[in-house]
């Protein structure tokens with residue numbers, strides 16, 4: 305592998321020459337930004353839930369089959385509040401915004417924590433394909449609207465006692481009267497509302513541009529959980545456009561596709577370190 309400083313220089317040059325930057329971001333980005341789902345951040349914030357249910361981290365806790373809505377929402381309100389509403393724009397996301405600078409760009413992300421919005425990436429440049437913690441939907445997707453939940457989540461957190469919320473705070477579908485869910489893709493009932501479809505169209509339009517331009521595809525923290533959403537399509541785009549470069553930053557799986565190896569710059573180094581270095585050179 306080429307040494308780190310040379311790869312950094314090549315990535316910085318590719319970004320400087322790019323007519324458009326397509327960012328693809330996965331869980332590894334938010335994790336590197338400090339929004340860890342396990343370890344001290346988890347244990348410090350979920351002690352009563354850990355004592356009651358034996359939870360080990362926020363990923364697996366999110367799949368726990370709570371027996372009542374009151375318990376379900378007590379956990380989820382805490383989870384949403386901690387990951388979506390309480391954190392400011394993390395420095396890593398702010399550094400990434402600087403890397404983009406004034407270039408034309410678009411972001412597709414599987415992250416549902418709203419960090420791109422907080423770090424001044426405009427809404428119309430984002431496609432959060434897997435949803436957003438800040439919205440509720442009908443759990444059975446009986447209609448395709450989503451509902452901003454910040455005030456409800458705050459009320460639930462403030463009124464949680466013994467890992468339950470009061471029954472009066474349990475959200476109810478305004479259409480069918482059934483339970484609500486968080487608008488994140490976890491089963492076949494994920495609601496893709498009007499905003500989701502508009503973002504998808506803008507993403508498709510961007511891909512059409514990227515296919516014919518001098519483009520950099522900047523993929524960060526995307527592993528093999530759902531590679532068909534970002535990782536494989538990005539490799540395909542670079543394969544189909546000889547002017548495109550893939551900059552892949554991934555602690556565990558930085559390697560490029562053999563078909564594009566000469567057009568891929570791989571970074572297994574610390575994400576914050578790589579992005580901060582690129583942001584310095586882009587000033």
Ligand SMILES: [Zn+2]
Nearest residue numbers: 442446477480
């Ligand atoms: Zn409903």
